[in-house]
Amino acid sequence: MEATHALWLLAVPISALMVAALARRIGLSAPLILVIAGLLVSFVPGVPEFRLDPEFVLFFFLPPLLFSAAWESSYLSLRENARSIGLLSVGLVLFTTVVVGYVAHLMIPGLPLAAGFVLGAIVAPPDAVAAVSVARRLGLPRRMVTILVGESLFNDATALTAFRVAVMAAAGAGFTLLDGTERFLFAAAAGTVVGLLLGPPLHWLRTRLRDPLVENAVTLMAPFAAYLIAEAVHASGVIAVVVSGLYLGHRFTQSSAVTRLIGHSFWKVLIFILESVVFLLIGLQLPPVIDGLSGYGAGELALWATVIFVVVVLTRFVWVFPTSYLTLLSRPGRSREAGVDWRARVAVSWAGMRGVVSLAAAFAIPFATETRAPFPGRDLILFLTFTTVLATLLVQGLTFPMLIRALGIGSARERYTDTVAEAGAQHAAANAALRRLEELVAEEPQPPDETVVERLRQLAEHRQLKAWERLGGGTGPAGEEVPTSTYRRxxxxxxxxxxxxxxxxxxxxxxxxxxxxxxxxxxxxxxxxxxxx
Structure with missing residues (x-):
C-alpha cells in the first residue's frame, strides 16, 4: 500500500512535466492545460484524492516561485511604478475583499459577514505564477508586465494578512478593524526589515565563496530562510522573500560568470517543475472540494459561483479604470507612451487569474471556531474559491491572448528601441575594450603576438556590429545574410x-x-x- 501511494506521488510531477512539455510543444499555455488535465484526471475512477496541505504549499512552493519572480524583476522599474503597484497589490486586494465579502454575505443565507470577508480575502489576489507566465509569453509592453508582476509579488502579503484577520474575526477571536490594521502594518514593515537584513549578508557570503555550486546553493536557501524567519516573528514571509529576492537579483552582476550561468539554468528548471506541479494540483482539488457540499443544491451552487466570479472580475475593472487616471498607466511629468491607453487598462483589468495561493488559504481555514462550533460556511468557501480560481484561469486565461491581439497591444516598438539602445551600448563597450587593449599592448614588456592582438580586435568589432545588424532583421541588402549571421551559422x-x-x-x-x-x-x-x- 505504501509503495502504491509513493507511485501516485511520483505520478503527479511526472504527469505534470509531460503535460507541460506537450503544451509548450504545441504552443498552448502550459498552466491552463495543466489545470484542465488535473480536472479531467480527478474524475478518473481509482485516482486518489490529492488534498493540498496549505502549510506545505505556502512554505515549499510559494517562496521559490516568488523569489525567482523577484530575482528576475527590475528593482528600478518596480520603484518607478511603486504607486501603481501599491494601488493594485494593497488597494485593490482590500477593495475586492470588502466587495466580495458583502456580496457573499447578502447573497448566501446564513453566511456571516466575517466569513464573507474570509472568502473575499482568499479570492482577492491574482496569482504570481499565472500573471508572469502569461504576460511574458504574450510579449506585452514592459511597463505593463512590470505592473502585473509587481502586483502579483506583493498582493499575496496583503491578502494573507487580511485572511488571517478575517478568520480570527469569524472564529470569534474578538478582532477589530484597528487590530487588523495594526497587524497588517506590522507584518508588512517587519517583513520588509527581515528581507533587507537578510539580503546583504547573503550577498556578502555569495561574493566571497568563490564556488559557483555553493553560491547557487546559498541562493536556493535564501527564500526559505526569509520566509521562515519572517513568519517566526509574525511578519509577512511573502514580503521578506520578495524583498530579499529583489536585493540579491539587483546585485547578481557581482557574481562570477559561471555562477550566473549555472544559476540561470538551475532556476529555470526548478521553476518549470514547481509551476507544472502547482497547476496540475489545482485541477486535482475538485473531489475534496465537492465532498462537503451535500447540503446545497446544484442550482444555487452554480448561481453563487457565477456571481462571485463576475464580482471578482468586475471589481478589478471598477478599481483599475478610475485609479489609472491617477498613477496606474501614466507617469507624472511624462507624456503617455505608445500603446498605454484605455486598451492597456482593459488588458490590466482582465489579467486577474487566481491560483494556488487562494486554494492554499482556503484549505487553511480552521474547522472550528473559538467556541468549538463548526467554522461558518467552510465547505462552501472552499467550493467558491475553487470555482473562482478555475473560472479565472480558464475564462480569463484562455481569452487573454485573443484580447491582447484584438486590442493590438504589443511590444514591437519597444523591442526596436531596446535593440537601438543595445547597439549603442555595444558600440561604446567595444570602443572601451579596444582602448583598453591598446593600453595593455603598450604596457607589455614584450610586444604580444600581432595575431593574438588582431584576433581580439576582431572579436570586439564583431560584438560592436551584431546589434546594429539585428536592426535589419539579420539580413543585409536584398535579403543577403549579414556577416555576423554568417559567422554564427x-x-x-x-x-x-x-x-x-x-x-x-x-x-x-x-x-x-x-x-x-x-x-x-x-x-x-x-x-x-x-x-x-
Missing amino acids: LRREMLAAEREVFVRMRDERRIDDEVLERVLHELDLEEAALSRE
Whole structure:
C-alpha cells in the first residue's frame, strides 16, 4: 500500500512535466492545460484524492516561485511604478475583499459577514505564477508586465494578512478593524526589515565563496530562510522573500560568470517543475472540494459561483479604470507612451487569474471556531474559491491572448528601441575594450603576438556590429545574410563537427569520459553564447 501511494506521488510531477512539455510543444499555455488535465484526471475512477496541505504549499512552493519572480524583476522599474503597484497589490486586494465579502454575505443565507470577508480575502489576489507566465509569453509592453508582476509579488502579503484577520474575526477571536490594521502594518514593515537584513549578508557570503555550486546553493536557501524567519516573528514571509529576492537579483552582476550561468539554468528548471506541479494540483482539488457540499443544491451552487466570479472580475475593472487616471498607466511629468491607453487598462483589468495561493488559504481555514462550533460556511468557501480560481484561469486565461491581439497591444516598438539602445551600448563597450587593449599592448614588456592582438580586435568589432545588424532583421541588402549571421551559422556547423570527433574518440576509447565532458562543456558554452546573440 505504501509503495502504491509513493507511485501516485511520483505520478503527479511526472504527469505534470509531460503535460507541460506537450503544451509548450504545441504552443498552448502550459498552466491552463495543466489545470484542465488535473480536472479531467480527478474524475478518473481509482485516482486518489490529492488534498493540498496549505502549510506545505505556502512554505515549499510559494517562496521559490516568488523569489525567482523577484530575482528576475527590475528593482528600478518596480520603484518607478511603486504607486501603481501599491494601488493594485494593497488597494485593490482590500477593495475586492470588502466587495466580495458583502456580496457573499447578502447573497448566501446564513453566511456571516466575517466569513464573507474570509472568502473575499482568499479570492482577492491574482496569482504570481499565472500573471508572469502569461504576460511574458504574450510579449506585452514592459511597463505593463512590470505592473502585473509587481502586483502579483506583493498582493499575496496583503491578502494573507487580511485572511488571517478575517478568520480570527469569524472564529470569534474578538478582532477589530484597528487590530487588523495594526497587524497588517506590522507584518508588512517587519517583513520588509527581515528581507533587507537578510539580503546583504547573503550577498556578502555569495561574493566571497568563490564556488559557483555553493553560491547557487546559498541562493536556493535564501527564500526559505526569509520566509521562515519572517513568519517566526509574525511578519509577512511573502514580503521578506520578495524583498530579499529583489536585493540579491539587483546585485547578481557581482557574481562570477559561471555562477550566473549555472544559476540561470538551475532556476529555470526548478521553476518549470514547481509551476507544472502547482497547476496540475489545482485541477486535482475538485473531489475534496465537492465532498462537503451535500447540503446545497446544484442550482444555487452554480448561481453563487457565477456571481462571485463576475464580482471578482468586475471589481478589478471598477478599481483599475478610475485609479489609472491617477498613477496606474501614466507617469507624472511624462507624456503617455505608445500603446498605454484605455486598451492597456482593459488588458490590466482582465489579467486577474487566481491560483494556488487562494486554494492554499482556503484549505487553511480552521474547522472550528473559538467556541468549538463548526467554522461558518467552510465547505462552501472552499467550493467558491475553487470555482473562482478555475473560472479565472480558464475564462480569463484562455481569452487573454485573443484580447491582447484584438486590442493590438504589443511590444514591437519597444523591442526596436531596446535593440537601438543595445547597439549603442555595444558600440561604446567595444570602443572601451579596444582602448583598453591598446593600453595593455603598450604596457607589455614584450610586444604580444600581432595575431593574438588582431584576433581580439576582431572579436570586439564583431560584438560592436551584431546589434546594429539585428536592426535589419539579420539580413543585409536584398535579403543577403549579414556577416555576423554568417559567422554564427558557420561556427555552429564547425562546433557540431568538433563535437562528433570528440564523441567518436571517446567511443573508440582514445580519450576518457572526463576529457569528453571537459571539452564538450567548452563547446556548449560557445554554442550557448552564439544562440543568445
